[in-house]
Amino acid sequence: MRGILSFGAYIPRLRLQREAILRSHSWYDASLSAHGRGERAMCNYDEDAITMAVEAARDCLAGHDAPAVDDLLLASTSLPYASRLNASIVAQALNLPEGIGALDIASSQRGATSALIQALRGGATRSALIVASDHRKSKAASAQELLYGDAAGAMLVGEGEIVAEPLALESRTIDMADHYRGAGAATDTYWEERWIREEGHTAQIPQAISAALHQAGLEAAQIDTFCVALPQKGAAQRIAKLAGIAPDRVHDTLAETVGNAGAAHPLLMLAHALHVSAPGQVLMLVAFGQGVDVLILRTTPALAALPRRAGAQGWLARGKAEDNYMKFLVFNDLLPLERGMRAENDKLTPLSVEYRNRKAVHGFIGGRCGHCGTAQWPRSDVCVNPACGATGTQEDLPFADTPARIMSYTADRLAYTPSPPACYGMVQFEGGGRLMMDFTDVDEDELDVGLALRLSFRIKASDSARGYTRYFWKATVADPLENRHGNGNS
């Protein structure tokens, strides 16, 4: 049967305290305090829609065979490239085979749900990995700055041991510019909130829900979990009431812990809901934006047997409260910071070099010597083992999921980094291989020889003069759960 095979999520570690934002803005706009509760997820300086997509996809594919993906669909409104496939970066980071299809889905808050609907309708037997990720910028002292959050979600769709089957897939497209972001603009523009609520949410969503229930042959009371991906406070409860769904069925919108993750929010919420659902439950997912998408899904017994993953809950638990609003401004390039002459180093990426090394750099694939068995990164013509030195014997060996530890480290205040000090050191992989790497999402006082690490796909450098973003892997504190999964490299 065709349905959802797996789900995953990613939420950046940093959680900006809304109180910290308000402290800076209360002199200017006291009305912002209406949005002052809780925290919002915030990309570190080296995260963007691509890096979060990779993490959510890895979470989704935990325990799955990655090459079983036939199509990769990437939904976001904040992709780094307007021309140059973004999904192919994610595909290479996941080491998906060249035989897949890949597609970017841009500019729609419903992009991920519409892609999910298309994939579930399927027809062919192809499996699709749908990843949604958004890192939306906002003006200082805007409501969006408080309401938005950065995160990603992922769903694997196909035939087989599905964890959720589709009962209804309903879409409608209505050309209402509740908000927009013109091509080339950095931030969103919204029309009056009351108009959006009355003419948008209230007028459009309940109708679509009715149609979906009709399609599934269900009553509203049969919905166990109601996921509404809207940022406005109280919107989910209001729509539930209009649709006849009991208030206690309304799922946590993650507004107080993540914020609204834009195009990623529907899949993030669905991943969050599936993580705590029992088999046989009925979930409804609603996405809004120039129309409405409604999906009704029923979980299957296979849900209980799914390999463990961090999921939205796992990433939520790994959060670190960030009380410094200035970091948010700096990381989002909203402040002309004095970066010093050391930052002026030309970040030109030689594209032919990057392409030639794409498996090593984006895929983090090294080699294993067929003669002595030594694991090494990068894969090279001559084995690194001084006792071997065999030539032309190495096979590809992926390192991204291999547990690792700190062998040596420093916290460097001289080297340029957008978030000083620059922490880096020798990363020793279990089962062999090592590399001098950046650490990220690690506090200076956590650094210690022997600290358990996991790898994370991150922005390595940004060439602001030419608009190119360079990605590579960095080491961060291990999740004890993930560290149990090796890749045969140990």
Place this chain on the structure above:
Amino acid sequence: MATGIRDKVVILGMGCSHFGERWDRSAENLAVEAFNECLQDAGIDKAQIQAAWLGTGIETQHLGSGGVPLGVALRLPNIPVSRVENFCASGSEALRGAAYAVASGACDFALAFGVEKLKDTGYGGLPQRPRGPLNDIVWPNISAPGSFAQLASAYRAKHGIDARDLKRAIAHVSVKSHANAVRNPKAHLRKSISMDDAINAPMIAEPLGLYDCCGVSDGAACAILTTPDIASGLGKRDLVAIKALQLAVSSGSEAGHDSWDGSYFQTTRVASARAYEEAGIGRPREQIDLLEVHDCFSITELVTMEDMHISAEGRAAQDVLDGFYDADGTIPCQIDGGLKCFGHPIGATGLRMAYEMYLQMLGRAGARQRTDDPTIGVIHNLGGFPWQNVCSVSVLGRYGA
């Protein structure tokens, strides 16, 4: 069967500029400053020099590439000038090239030159520079202190040394070098510091503070080499000879293979053992009179004392704190102030170390002169990173000793 370089080549003359922030001097000016002293000391005419080797590290900051800039600066009469670069061992590489030329019989007189002008970047520390297209994609934005600081973390973990105890030992390394440079009129940093100054200085790269880092300097140094017979024929007495010239270069195993633990320099262990063999030194702790090692950072010097097979592994901190390497200790290390305080104009550094050995063996070291008749001196340069580097170990000594 190779017989090595021992006593085949002697130093006819040497020169060394003042090191420091030479805002008013170009690299070419500094080269002339060192060369004039050297030529006068050698007592030959410029036209008698038959070949030159020029060592520079970061030539894009000053001279530019190739051998031409030295030929032009010194107005050398169309002789061969080869530019060599091997990180911080570039000066020692120039010495090696010139020494081999004399030893082979190809030249009677060869010039080894090193010069560097680092203080035209606009900021402190070594210049930012490209490291190759793939390295620039994958490496962290490594600074020199950040790379060498990591020795401390691995050394502490391996030997179970408390962070505060190791910080005290490396502070002593710097306090000693500062004290030594006070007595060196050509040194960059001529100011003594206290243990508290060193320990409480602003942090640069954990655990290295400001005083754990060497000076970034402008300067030049050079030597004219010849054979013992020619030097004697020119009336030279008390010849200082080259006893060993060794270089060890990483194969990539430290950076990529599990056999290295991060707490020591693999290449230094190899290069020093080969140099002692070439120089006929069987008991380095007893036979060496003077040491000049590549103290780019205090932790580098401390670890190097073990890799040079002088302190036992895990015992360098104790030897340092005992004053074994002080100016009045058993084997003075950096009696001229070292990279720490004499300064570190990269290409000149190896030749600056040779210059100090040369002065000490000729009794010309002034206020810092050792009075125990130094006979064997060992010079060490380390270029690159602890996990991937070149190491040069040279031995100088009295001819025939």
